[in-house]
Amino acid sequence: MKITVEKTNLEKALKQTIYEKKSAIPILTTILLEVENETLTIKGTNLEQYTTISKKTLSTEKEGKVCIFGKTIENIIKVLPEEIVEISLEDDKLKIKAGKTKYKIPTISTEDFPTFEPAPEPIVSLPKIEIEKGIEKTIYASATDERPNLNGICIEITENKVNFIATDGARLSLYTTETETINENNVRIFIPQKAMIHLKNILKDLKNENEEIKIATTNNSIFFIGKDFIMESRLLSYEFPQYKEIVELTLNNSEHKIEIDKEEFKESVTRITVAEDDTIKKAIITIKDNLIILSSSEYSEVKAEEEIYLPENTGIEEKIGLNSKYITDALKSKESEKILFKFKDRNNPVIIQEPDNYNQIDIIMPLAIE
Helix, strand or coil: CEEEEEHHHHHHHHHHCCCCCCCCCHHHHEEEEEEECCEEEEEEECCCEEEEEEEECCEEEECEEEEEEHHHHHHHHHHCCCCEEEEEEECCEEEEEECCEEEEEECECHHHCCCCCCCCCCCEEEEHHHHHHHHHCCHHHCCCCCCCCCCEEEEEECCCEEEEEEECCCEEEEEEEECCCCCCCCEEEEEEHHHHHHHHHHHHCCCCCCCEEEEEECCCEEEEECCCEEEEEECCCCCCCCCHHHHHHHHHHCCEEEEEEHHHHHHHHHHHHCCCCCCCCEEEEEEECCEEEEEECCCCCCCCEEEEECCCCCCCEEEEEEEHHHHHHHHHCCCCCEEEEEECCCCCCEEEEECCEEEEEEEECCECCC
């Protein structure tokens, strides 16, 4: 193996590659470098997720492959002083040279490196930007504790739509996008949160917002296939909750609708709950005609209150308690300047969505108030 590559490209590729920083299985702390057809391919895995990242070389004098500790080469590439990096394999040492800086790194046999499953035929493809949105607009609602049936994103693929759904049991986020790919069989799969976060980081580095990302599945895995990468993730075996009934019921029952300035609402909720000590910081929302009064929890020692004036009289008088973090998370995911706050009463879920965009909704369960 003897190649030259751009430091920036190599640094990005290593950052996108999954491997274990520490593991009882040493081979999982390594990555596989393989040079073929003027392309450097980097493979890494933790046995739950598998990544294959490809980058064009500046020049290739000799092809080959080598296994090396991922953390070692990633740390080295970060600090190299020059953009052009020379990489060569001599005996059992990988030589890295950039400007006046040189390294010789021990290598590991490639024979024990895990085998990667080939990707099956794709069932659907989506623009990179739509998958990014599907992750960003839902993942915050997935559980972060030890409930495995809620710790991820569910993807539903129907004939011409793809739904991304996440819930922690007290809130739910749903994002829907259309696809030109016609899928004859409905697919419902549940992907770990960790895998979706890593996929989002890979997609973030792609310059073309409309690059088509193909999606393929097997009984146990999902594959995301881009121009220069393949990422495979094992699926969660737990049953994702049946959510459609609660979405339909909440949409049908939410008879009240108020349009609010998104930033004003978000900042007000943050201010009135900032001094609360409870793990769940409750925001109490009181609606009286053309006035919204935001106040801190009735149990908080620090009392805070802020008013938001509405342009029109709503004719509504109601008081609702909500988890303030759930409100701000939902508002951060919205792109428009205004949001719709929809509800029935204090005992039923609240909907937050954009006025002219019904592709994404957030549903939040209310908290009890006195």
